[in-house]
Amino acid sequence: MARFNRKGVTQIHFLPTIADANLLPTRAEITGGNNLTQGIHTIDGWTLENQAIETPDMASTFVPKIDGDDSAADSSLGFYEDNTLDDIETDLAKGTTGYIAIFSKGDVPAGKGLDVYPVKVASNSKQYSADNEAAKILVQFVITDRPAFNQTVPAAV
Template identity: 35%
Template sequence: MVATPIAATSRYIPPGTTHYYWVATIANYNSPSRSELNAGTDLTGEVMAVSGFATSSDQQDTPDLGSRFVPKIPGRITADDSSITMYASSNSSDARTLMPRDTAGYVVIFPEGDITGQKMDVFPVKVTGVPKSRDIENPANMVFQYAITKIPAENVTIP
């Protein structure tokens, strides 16, 4: 007997597909409403780079005297340090007015676009810093640094 192969994927690249929203308030971030998402701000067109926005689980050793083998169990769940680098505007009218330091809200990531029935990830966050780039050769930008404040809602169906 041969195992059933996994279904073929429809592959894509993030540019032109993935969207990032900043949403100030969501009543239940495990199931945001369409109106809450629409009230957010689409950051996509100003995003230069993204880092983090991933979770992982520690693994804990559980040794016993019955065996030399040391089994493991899942441990605490943690989130990576996360940031979004965005372009700065020459007139100061940019994301720094939307997300200053200490602002709480949600970064909503639509990996395959904001399409009803697809999946999204919702990260409850607090802005911890917004350092500005001082590079004299490249476009001016700011790195929005986020503390992820609760376990993210991952693979939520888009309403």
């Protein structure tokens, strides 16, 4: 098993549109999106969680469970703020809808590991601090539908 460090490999893009109902973007949709990778300093969430259902019975003191509803974890991306451009503030303004595409093993055509999340921006807030650190922005997302996991990255054009 070849291990790797996600930093320098994983890419995160915001795609305004995806036509395919199975959430597999075309290369043109990826190119037309915004590669956010370089400006991200933190990532939180971006997982699917299951709300297990307890199913106790009188025959045992052990309480078994069955799988229940799926939901997405609270998800956010932390960015460094640019002192001349306002791309993050405008491209990911509150209320913006689209898709977060996470290329977990890189944007490698025909490679696996493309996860796509339908999203709406819930908040876009500057993070103020008097500490000795770079200026930051936190963008929180709500995941609006079931994500698609481990898709094949489309071929380059």
